Amino acid sequence: MRPRFLLSGLGLLAGMAVTATPALAQSEIVVGLMCDRTGPTQTVGVFMCPGYHDYINLVNSKGGVEGHKIRAIEIDNEYKVPQAVESYQLFKKEGAVLVGLYGTPQTQALTQKLTEDKIPGTAPGFGTASAADGIRYPYVFPIAATYWSQGAAAVQHAKSQLGGLEGKKIAYIYYDNPAGREPLPILEDLEKIEGFELRTFAVPPPGVEMGPQVLDITRRFRADFVISHLFGRAPSVSIKEFKRSGYPLDKIVSFVWGHSEADIQAAGGWEATEGYSGIQFAGVGTDYAVLDDIRAMYKAEGKDAPKEMDSTVYYNRGVLIAAVHVEAIGNAVKAKGGGDISGEDVKAGLESIKDFSLTGLVPPLEVTPADHEGGGWVQVFRVKGGKFEAVGDWFRAYPEVLAKHLKAERS
Amino acid sequence: MIHRECGIYKTSYQADMALYPLPIAKWTVAAFAVLLIVVAPIVLDEYYLSILNLIVIASVGAIGLNILVGYTGQISIGHAAFMSVGAYTAANLAVRFDMPFWISLPAGGLMAAAIGAIVGIPSLRIKGLYLAIATLAAQLIIEWTINHVPWISGGVQASIEVPRPSLFGISLDTQRELYFFLMFFAVLAVVGALNLVRSRVGRAFVAIRDQDIAAEIMGINIFRYKLLAFAISSFYAGVTGVLYTYYLGIANYEQFQLVVSIDYLAMIIIGGLGSILGSIFGAIFITLLPIAIRWFMEGFGYLLFTQAELMNIVPHMRLVLFGALIIVFLVLEPEGLNRLWQNVRNYFRVWPFAY
Numbered sequence: 001m002r003p004r005f006l007l008s009g010l011g012l013l014a015g016m017a018v019t020a021t022p023a024l025a026q027s028e029i030v031v032g033l034m035c036d037r038t039g040p041t042q043t044v045g046v047f048m049c050p051g052y053h054d055y056i057n058l059v060n061s062k063g064g065v066e067g068h069k070i071r072a073i074e075i076d077n078e079y080k081v082p083q084a085v086e087s088y089q090l091f092k093k094e095g096a097v098l099v100g101l102y103g104t105p106q107t108q109a110l111t112q113k114l115t116e117d118k119i120p121g122t123a124p125g126f127g128t129a130s131a132a133d134g135i136r137y138p139y140v141f142p143i144a145a146t147y148w149s150q151g152a153a154a155v156q157h158a159k160s161q162l163g164g165l166e167g168k169k170i171a172y173i174y175y176d177n178p179a180g181r182e183p184l185p186i187l188e189d190l191e192k193i194e195g196f197e198l199r200t201f202a203v204p205p206p207g208v209e210m211g212p213q214v215l216d217i218t219r220r221f222r223a224d225f226v227i228s229h230l231f232g233r234a235p236s237v238s239i240k241e242f243k244r245s246g247y248p249l250d251k252i253v254s255f256v257w258g259h260s261e262a263d264i265q266a267a268g269g270w271e272a273t274e275g276y277s278g279i280q281f282a283g284v285g286t287d288y289a290v291l292d293d294i295r296a297m298y299k300a301e302g303k304d305a306p307k308e309m310d311s312t313v314y315y316n317r318g319v320l321i322a323a324v325h326v327e328a329i330g331n332a333v334k335a336k337g338g339g340d341i342s343g344e345d346v347k348a349g350l351e352s353i354k355d356f357s358l359t360g361l362v363p364p365l366e367v368t369p370a371d372h373e374g375g376g377w378v379q380v381f382r383v384k385g386g387k388f389e390a391v392g393d394w395f396r397a398y399p400e401v402l403a404k405h406l407k408a409e410r411s
Numbered sequence: 412m413i414h415r416e417c418g419i420y421k422t423s424y425q426a427d428m429a430l431y432p433l434p435i436a437k438w439t440v441a442a443f444a445v446l447l448i449v450v451a452p453i454v455l456d457e458y459y460l461s462i463l464n465l466i467v468i469a470s471v472g473a474i475g476l477n478i479l480v481g482y483t484g485q486i487s488i489g490h491a492a493f494m495s496v497g498a499y500t501a502a503n504l505a506v507r508f509d510m511p512f513w514i515s516l517p518a519g520g521l522m523a524a525a526i527g528a529i530v531g532i533p534s535l536r537i538k539g540l541y542l543a544i545a546t547l548a549a550q551l552i553i554e555w556t557i558n559h560v561p562w563i564s565g566g567v568q569a570s571i572e573v574p575r576p577s578l579f580g581i582s583l584d585t586q587r588e589l590y591f592f593l594m595f596f597a598v599l600a601v602v603g604a605l606n607l608v609r610s611r612v613g614r615a616f617v618a619i620r621d622q623d624i625a626a627e628i629m630g631i632n633i634f635r636y637k638l639l640a641f642a643i644s645s646f647y648a649g650v651t652g653v654l655y656t657y658y659l660g661i662a663n664y665e666q667f668q669l670v671v672s673i674d675y676l677a678m679i680i681i682g683g684l685g686s687i688l689g690s691i692f693g694a695i696f697i698t699l700l701p702i703a704i705r706w707f708m709e710g711f712g713y714l715l716f717t718q719a720e721l722m723n724i725v726p727h728m729r730l731v732l733f734g735a736l737i738i739v740f741l742v743l744e745p746e747g748l749n750r751l752w753q754n755v756r757n758y759f760r761v762w763p764f765a766y
Binding site for chain 1: 558564569726727729
């Protein structure tokens with residue numbers, strides 16, 4: 001396989017004709033995975049992508065999906081759009097039936113292409129909230145809670161923590177970019193429904209300076225609860241600032257990109273951040289049987305489990321993406337009765353995902369042709385005693401509010 | 412035997428300024444045109460065409476930046492912002508007013524040119540690094556504006572989905588159709604730039620680059636030509652942004668951030684400042700190098716590393732090699748790939764004689 005890359009490279013350099021390569025052995029199913037191990041979001045990519053490959057390898061070591069091995073091609077796109085376009089075309093050339101997208105601009109840049117080529121792409125945590133609408137975007141699958149669902153879930157969490165929201169003050173501190181502003185319509189709607197007072201605090205990029213905002217929240221506004229939606233270095237800075245101003249960390253709930261082991265370490269370690277909570281769309285921690293299977297797989301090969309496994313937030317997300325891919329391909333193979341599946345078959349496979357939990361690591365997703373988000377399930381985790389501890393079970397919040405917004409967006 | 416000239420025989424300004432100094436140049440260009448317009452779309456499959464498409468788009472942007480930086484000597488690190496101006500103008504026109512691409516594309520370019528001319532005003536007073544910072548400010552201001560004005564950016568995620576360009580009712584959506592679409596504008600851009608730089612305006616630009624006070628004393632209106640350089644350069648940038656928008660089907664501000672401006676500066680510095688061909692070389696180099704390194708690493712890396720290690724090493728090595736190769740090429744020939752190519756050409760022109 002590898003030398004063919006090189007040969008085709010030489011072919012291009014020589015300006016020679018390279019005809020389309022014939023389909024590979026039918027027992028193999030090709031999946032493309034985009035990753036960012038070197039660009040601005042590398043702190044995610046270096047853990048998430050190994051998680052993905054480990055699960056695929058685990059499935060392959062057990063004989064593959066319905067007897068078909070999966071070959072996952074990974075290409076690093078450095079969070080750049082041209083590279084993502086190029087890698088997508090390579091996946092397509094290699095015959096990929098499913099693409100794991102990485103990055104919001106990349107997801108958006110490829111949305112139209114995926115639809116034209118009829119190849120489904122998964123974008124958990126990336127892209128717009130309206131991509132949950134499977135009728136409008138038939139080939140894009142967020143398969144995880146969008147920012148809208150996360151916003152609703154954060155309010156729900158605040159409600160259960162404060163025991164009712166009537167007359168309470170909620171501060172929303174966010175990274176001042178489109179992704180940061182996306183949940184605002186949902187929060188504003190819920191403000192009216194639940195009767196709390198919402199105030200928003202923007203943190204300008206690069207988000208390493210937010211002393212004034214935090215002081216504003218804690219001293220002037222005196223928020224009862226804080227919803228934080230920050231990226232990159234910003235979450236750890238925010239934890240430190242809130243800590244410095246004496247704000248109780250268990251009254252903060254972060255969105256999915258602000259609550260990883262790396263953020264906790266950068267904010268001063270587990271003890272300093274006790275109580276800090278965050279929303280997750282994949283299970284966090286090591287207490288999942290599937291992770292034990294991966295460790296056993298490494299042990300059988302006579303190797304130690306990779307150190308990436310310690311960063312459970314992003315590693316488990318990689319496992320979740322891989323598991324969803326495997327499940328969708330499995331559904332497609334079963335429906336088709338063979339390994340000769342197309343992107344359309346996998347789309348149908350994704351849309352029939354239901355009732356699989358991967359030993360609790362995956363929420364009770366139920367993807368339908370109309371709902372590509374799978375219900376918008378999340379679980380809240382809290383720093384407690386040196387690890388993340390689940391606060392309650394998987395839940396989804398205010399589905400009727402979200403449905404209303406999705407409908408408005410479509411027209 | 413190919414006959415070549417063995418001295419400088421030009422006796423008129425016209426001959427000196429000719430687009431094709433020698434008949435052979437005409438034939439070479441014709442051969443390349445046939446290769447790119449007829450042969451390439453027939454023999455290359457979709458994947459290679461998609462790479463070519465990215466190169467074609469990048470070439471237009473690089474030529475535009477080179478007109479400003481290479482020919483006029485005014486530095487700009489706001490190039491990507493002008494692209495976004497073009498992209499959002501065209502996207503808004505295409506979506507809100509249902510404009511076809513042949514209206515929205517020049518409109519995007521003109522809007523970018525207008526904004527570019529405004530941003531160019533500080534260049535009348537400041538030069539070099541100071542101007543760089545002034546244009547950096549433009550990059551940030553434009554980015555912020557697009558980000559915060561929903562009327563421009565079209566909603567919460569600051570992205571506007573654009574339908575595929577269509578011509579006579581045919582929607583151009585395959586890589587091959589898009590290749591012709593992009594190539595058409597790239598050829599216009601190249602021909603336009605080649606003719607611009609050998610015109611009165613182009614020579615005024617060069618005079619300003621070489622010594623702006625002397626140029627002013629010679630009677631060149633610095634105010635007009637500096638702003639014109641900014642406007643033309645931004646027009647190219649705007650068109651690049653529109654081409655990206657139509658190629659990807661979406662205008663998204665994250666595609667046009669500061670790092671993209673730096674990428675384009677890298678293109679023209681590696682390709683060769685003050686040269687159209689160099690801009691194209693630079694666009695090819697910057698677009699192809701990461702891909703070529705990946706092919707190389709994936710082709711040979713398995714000899715040294717296991718599969719899992721390779722996944723993690725390839726992207727990092729790619730960055731290191733990318734940086735290292737840029738340094739190597741710049742040390743080898745500080746004036747860029749274009750000069751390197753000329754050296755090779757000049758050597759073989761008189762080969763096997765020394766001169």
